[in-house]
Amino acid sequence: MKSGDDTHESTRCPGCRAELPTTPWPENPKINASAACLKASGDLLGFELEHQLKLGYLHQLRMDAYHAQHVRVGAPRIGPVFALNGLYMFLERGSGNLDVRTAHGIMANSCDDWPELVAPAEVGRLTTSDVLAAGGPEEVEKAMLTWADEVWASWPENDREVVRELTIDLVPARYFRR
Template identity: 70%
Template sequence: MNAPDDTHESTVCPGCRAVLPRSDWPETPKYNATPECAEVAGELLGFEVENLARLGYLHQLRIDAYGGQHVNPDAPRIGPVFALNGLYMFFERGSGNLDVRTAHGIMANSYDDWPRLVPPAEVGELTAYDVLTAGTVDDVESALLKWAREVWESWPDEDRELIRKLTVELVPERCFER
């Protein structure tokens, strides 16, 4: 995907506000995202796979940052909870891919009264497009970490505290690095 210019029609993603050139990517009802933004997310996954040795440890973080930034109000309530849980576990508990996925499985099988989380008007300034176009693998790694932290920190304190409480209540201590 190329950066938007004045000669092409563009779209504005409702989740992250990225302005991107129109594409033929299919709709993505799971996320509050334009097809164009979903295409960028797919390209970012491809970049991650091409650079798996360096970026593989950020796989779940990338998924959760995108999910936390593109909350669809009509999607199941578990989605934003899991996205924020992954961000919390990475940034505040030091947990990686496997621990977060394990926590998601445990949570899904032990709880079902998920709160409805409404994202703030702005869910971080950086977008998946900013990460994808950051430059070298080192630059992408740095941008991805900054993007994910922005998404986590943009959510209201009360929502982040709720995620902390639910996670500590439902997830065994063995899933936390710190």
């Protein structure tokens, strides 16, 4: 990007494809994200914490949407399954933060042969930086819900069905709110 005589370097996130200004934020080899995208995710977490009364109920959803959008090739199979499980439980079953975290624990102790899920080429139009730029708490809440829904819908139906079935098979019904 050029603005007058100043040149600003940018980088494209390999996971969500966001084009963001380069940052000295540290890389994380465990996740398929640029340093700039990891910084945006950290900034969104900070915003969430500043507005915890309004946004706290979306904490697990934010983490699951981000991880489902940034799956690294060769990562442990449990990662995308858990990210999609969280999206499924919140978006389709009405489950909250504690329900999803409990389900993750139950699933981790009940299964050791995770399906191999490969992230689609496109993982939703919105990114964590878009959510952060949405405005105040109400706008960020709406953007976060839209973002999570887009990420969930971007995964192939057969992968979503595998996660639905695995979740229903392993997680007691009391953790589903609808």
